[in-house]
Amino acid sequence: MPDSNGQERTEKGTAKRRLESRRKGQVAQSREIPSVLILMTALAFFYFGG
Secondary structure: OOOOOOOOOOOOOOHHHHHHHHHHOOOOOOOHHHHHHHHHHHHHHHHHHO
16 A cells, blocks of 8 residues: 555565565455356357357
8 A cells, every 4th residue: 555645655565575465365366257158158148158
């Protein structure tokens, strides 16, 4: 998250901090991928199912 003074961090986190974040489940996740998969599944269902 950005610092409280409104500036974003310019350096990447250290490998240790990134590993700790992954273990805690704090990773970036795309919200578009599941939506696209659901849409494609629905379209395939209607196309092949009639």
